Amino acid sequence: MKLWTQFFIPTLKESPADAEIASHKLLVRAGLVRKLGGGLYTYLPLGQRVMQKITRICREEMDRAGGIELWMPHVHPAELWEQGPRWAAAREIMFRADSAGDGKRAGKDPEFVLGPTHEEVITPLVKAEITSYRDLPKNFYQIATKFRNEIRPRYGLMRAREFVMMDAYSFDTNDDNAVKSYFAMKAAYESFFRRLGITAIAVEADTGVMGGSFSHEFMVPAEVGDDDIIYCEESGYAANREKATSALVPADLADAAPAGAIEEFATPGVVTIAALEAAPYAVPADRQFKTLVYVGDGKPFLVVLRGNDELEGQTGALSFTVVRPATAEEIEPVLGAKPGSLGAVRGTIRNPDALAGVFADHAIRLVGNGVTGANKDGFHLRNVNVTRDLAITRFGDFRRVRPGEPCPKSGRPLQSRRGIEVGHIFKLGTKYSDKYGAVYTDDQKQSHPMVMGCYGIGISRTLQAIIEQSHDADGIIWPWHAAPFQVLICVLDPQLPEAMELVTKLGHAAEQAGAEVLVDDRAERPGVKFKDADLIGLPLRLTIGGKGLKEGIVELKWRTEKEARKIPLAEAEALIAAEIKKAVSGQ
C-alpha cells in the first residue's frame, strides 16, 4: 500500500503547450513523465511503475518463448560498426560518444557511438562463443535503453532520442529453423500485447535498412500513428503501406503487342506529368511512363512507374544501403537530358553503363504502349512498348498501393488506417553472420553461416500506445496488467481515524487478492480527488467517506464504468477480493 502523500504524483490541470496528442498530454498531466529536452524524458514514479509492468510481462513472454536474457553495453566502439554492413546508413542516427573531458582529443570520426540497436554487438559475441550446431539454436535478448538521434523527435515517448526497447536476436542452423524461431517470437509478441490489454496487429512490413528476407510489424491502430496499414478484412491481409501490394495487375496479364513504331515529338517546356496530360498533348497520366533517378550507394539507377503512380518510400526491395534522389547535375551526363524529359527507352540513354539498373513497377505493364521522355530536352516518345523498348533490369513492386485496389488474396477492395508501430520482427538470414563470420560446424564437420532473426519491442512507446488506445475525456483508462497500481482508495476524510482504519483493512484485502494499492490520503476536497482519480486512471476505485461510513457502505467503481456500487461494510472485504481476483485472471 502506498500513500499518495508519501509518494510523488504531480498531476496537472492544464495540458503542457508542447503536447499535441491525447496520450502525450495525459502522460504529462497524470504525472508519468516530464520532459528534459527534445525526445528526452524523465519517468516519474508512476511512469516508472508502468515501465516495470510492461518490462516484466515482456520478460516473462520472452523467457517462455526460449529467450535468454543478457545485457550489452550502450557505448559501442565505432570500429565495430565500421566493420558491419550498415555503418553508412546507421551513422546518420547514431550519437557519437567521442571522448571524455574537454573534447580536444576528439577526432573527426567518433571513437564510440551510442547503441541504436545491437546486431553489431551480439553477432561478434556469438561468432566468438558459439561454433557448434550442438549449441544452436539460441535466442538472446535484453531490455535496455537505446539511443537514436531522431531527426525529429515527436509526440512525447512516441519517437524519442532515448527510449527503452526489448531487442532479441536468434541464431539457427538453417533457414527452416530460423523460420520456426521467427514464428515463436511472433507468437510471444501476440501474447505480450494481449496480456497488456491492447490491440496490436501483425502486418507484413518492409525490411528497410535492417535488411533480411521478411518481416512483420506490430501495429496499434491509432489515428496519430506514423504508419499506414493497408488491410483487407475478408482475407486478413495486412501490410505496411511500404510493403503492401495489390492485385491491380492481373497475374495472367498478357504483354501488350507493340502499337507501332516509336515516334519522337516536340514538347517544349513540358517537364511534368500534368503538363503532358494537358492540351495539346492530352496524354493521360496512366498512359505515361514516369522515370525517376535515384542514387544507390553512389551509383545512379532508374525506377519506371506509371505516370499516375507514386514511388513508395525507399526501395527496400533493392539491395542498396543508402538511397537518395539524384540531383539534376548527376542526371544529365548519364541520361542526356534534364528531369522532365527522361525515359528508359533502350538506345536513348546516353551512358547506360553508368546505371546500376533500371527497375520497373509491374503496373507499367498495364500501360503497354505509352509515352515517355526522349532523354532529349523538350522531346517525348510515343508508341513506347514495355517489352520491346524499355531497357528494364527487372520488375518489382515500387508503386504506392491505394485503398480501393483489389486485395492480393481476396480481390476485395483494400482499406487503409493509421497505426503506431510498437514492435517489429525480422528474419535476417545471413547478412550479419556472413559479415562477422558467425559460422558453426555441423555434424558432418561442415561449416555454415548461422541464420539470424532480430526482434524489437518499443517498451516506452508501448506505454504511450496503451494510453493512446485506452483513454477518455477525463484521463487514462489503464488495463489491469499495465496499471501502475490497480486499486485507488480515495479517502475523503483522511482525518477520521475510523476512515484510515478501514483503508488499512480494505487495502490489505485488496493486496491479498493480488492488487497493488494506492491510497489518496491528501487533505484535498473530494472533487479534486475524483478528478485526479479519473486522470491517473487506475482500474478500480474504492471511495471511503464520512457519509458512507455513517451509512455503513464503501463505494466501488471501475474506471471503465459510469456508476459506482455501494457495498455494505460487512461484505466489503470479500466482495473487493472477489472483484480483484476476477480482474487478475483476465476478467
Add this chain to the structure above:
RNA sequence: CGGGGCGUAGCUUAGCCUGGUAGAGCGCCUGGUUUGGGACCAGGAGGUCGCAGGUUCGAAUCCUGCCGCCCCGACCA
C-alpha cells in the same frame, strides 16, 4: 535537412502590430470559512520577458544573429 509556428513566474497565458511602471488564471505559502466531481475570502512569495548584439533618451515590444521547443515532410521501435 527543407517549410511553418512559438519562446513572458512551476504550468496555461495577456501585453508585442502602434516602444514609456510586466498583468491575469492555475499551482505554491499564511490565516479564515468550507468539504461527495477541479470551493470562497483576505494576505503573501515568485519574472535575467530564451541568449547576444544593435537602433533609441528609453526595448518584452523594432532590427540582426544565435539557441531551444512544437507542427508538416523524408527515417524509425
